[in-house]
Amino acid sequence: MKRLSLFTICLIILVGSWLVLRFVIGGVISVPIPASVIAMYMGLILIAVLVHISVEDSLFREFLRPIHETLVDDKRRVRRRVIAVLIPFFLLGYTYSIIAQRANPPGSPRDAHPSPPLELTYKDEVIGTMQDVVNPFRHYEKDDPEAFKAHVENGRRVYHQNCFPCHGDHLDGQGHFAPYLQPLPANFQDPGIIPNFQESFFFWRIAKGGPGLPAAGTPWDSAMPIWEDYLTKDEIWDVILFLSDYTGYQPRTFGEAH
């Protein structure tokens, strides 16, 4: 059997990688990967291929040989003509893909996470600095497990009375209102949500809701209500205890480990 040229192998790697990303990882294994991320990965794979073929002169010559043959060798006349015909079609398709009208609106330009204020407030009362405020009931976890359990249960009640239509009964952001919201409600089961923020951050987000989001990083378009208008301070702290208790994730702390 004729050995494949280095150029063909590189082409197979590139096309194969795209198929794997698009249909295997973004289909069979998981949900679809955004086109921009696939483009980013493909760029890296192209760099890997170029690095491999250009490190050694002999490999580089071997890679260029079929290109050179196609361009100048009379035996490759048919291939040359086919490529010459295909290039305008490729450009046509590429141009069409750029300028064609789409019914698919762009995603939200919002930041990953809103930037919290320096001070935490409840209505007009200043509770303290975002850095220093801690959940007043968190210490019960060690000091008084029964009291802690009671606060968690209260948090569960508050959650199921107010939050679950959007954030879901499994706290995974899959509530029955969720499909109609953009941006989608937070998924507390995601390991990147609860462990990355202090409890004061969650208090701020719950208390101030969508309208309380900062001017920077807009538009947020969050449908989250201003919960300080409906919940007491203690209820908000309790619901935060419930979030971490149910998911098993501990909110971020800056303890004595320093």
Added chain:
Amino acid sequence: MSKKRLYLILGCVLIAYAFLAVAPVVFAQDATEAEYRPFPKIGSRNAAWIAAQLHLLFGSFILGVPMFAVIIEFIGWKTKDMRYDRMAQEFIKLCMGAFSTTALLGGVLVFILIWCYPKVMTKLSGIFGPTMIFYVVLFFGETFTLYLYSYGWDKMQGRHKGWHLFLGVLLNVWGTAIMFVSNSWLSYQTSPATQYGVLSEGRRKSWIEEKLAADPSLTPETAMEGVTSHTMVPLHNETTGEFMGTLWDAVNNFTWMPVNIHRLVGNIAFGGSIVAAYAAFRFLVAKTKEDKAHYDWMGYTGNFIALCGLIPLPFLGYWLGREIYMFNNTMGINMMGSLFSWLFIIQAVMIGVLFIGANYYLWSGMGRIEGAEVYARYRPYMITVIIICVAIWMTPRTLSKISSASELSAMGGANHPHLGLFGLMTAKNTAVNIIILTTFLSFLFYRRSGKIPTASWKRIGNVAISVIFFLATVSIVVIGIVGFTVPTDLRVNILTPYQVLVALAVMAVVTVVDIFMYRKATMSGTIKWGEMTDRSQYVLILVAITFTSLMGLMGYARSGLREAWHIFGVMQDTSPDAFTPLLSEAVNMVAIIMVAFFALVGFIFWLGLWGEKKKQAAAAPVEAEVAVESDD
């Protein structure tokens, strides 16, 4: 170097000193007149930005180069190989060329700051005044030591070499001290606070008094409840904004030391990369085989130094980031999860370029060593590992900005359920450690190329090294996976340092084993210096460009983190430039600065070459005459 040029350099340096020395007096006079003054055309912030970044880039170069020049000189002295000595001297010559420009840019920066930001400078000089005088003294020390070190190079050979090396070390002491002093000013602007445990007695008392005054229900005992040696204490009265600490409190602010260490190592990497780019350029234009061989070797050394600096940099950057989170969580979230989060994706891309470039150069270098072919078969696997790790590192956590509405809907939110995990630090740290280990493996192969070990235990040694690599990789990956499930405190303070320690331990242990295994190795081939591909030289230039751009971008992050504050939480920026520039604006600005830097560096190096050529041309007839006479 001619006397005229020396006077010119000294003149420039003295003008810069004059700016620095009169600065505090000018600040005081200006304070009553204006808070801000506009800089024509480009605006105050852009003017200060350009001058500061260019000054920093030149400063980084002239502080980084002497660090490895003195080590190379020491190696040359110990091994009695004059090639090392000549190369170290050549490095210092490059440094000399850039020195006066650094001083001039420093002067320009001070001038812009005094003119455009008088009130800020008054505030800073009021706190840091003595350190500014100390800075000038250190600068004098560095200038004269550098001149002695450079001009005394040929005269202090032989029995005076020890003293010359001492001068080299002294030069580094001055340079490091200068950087530490100026770092205290900018790190204070970011974090004007320090921990209770290292706070001066006076500030401890005034802080408690402030607490008691703010809340009359407190007693001195209850006010101290919950206060530990790690409690962050502001250095200013929280009501009036008046500075209440000592000078040392301000200098030893919370992010000072992480910035110091990060920059110290960064200077080595940057200096190495600029030297390597210079050598690459000389290699590309070299006409003779000897010149090609020399500059190939110089480029290799520069790249090796850059790599040595680059390997610990991600850890040190992580430490700095952690300290910023510790100082202020809001600032931390702004940095990694909010305003500046996309900057860190660009950072990942650029660091990926650096590691891929460094590995590419090593692999290309193996092409000039006879007997290195045996390692070529591992290269595709190593490329694959590095590319996968870079892909993980640069995968954004939140994809909302780069996805369409239908893609977001298909993912069930802004985070991809699987790839989104790569956006978390535990995955990124794992990827970085694997990249570093792979790069180390590349270097190991390079070191071994063309050598055949003669140690009787070479088989066992190789098995042991393979096992060490395998176990280390498994440990790093397992720690990374566990990192998803533990509280952040535990991950940041315990697991991540363990990952780093595993990578460092592997590099230390394997290096020792390898040195012993190859101690009496026989050569299977020689290194054909000068027989590198031109592509590899362009990669060295790309690495230098990437380093320069990266430093500019991270400078934007460090400074931008303060947002609309000159001194975070203390002194607000009320100028028209108070807004945080867009990332695109920052990228454009950094690109302009990068081009300006390389234009200046190119001009300075060209001046050096010009002088060299004139000297050679003048010496040629004399040499010819001597040759004719000796023939007779």
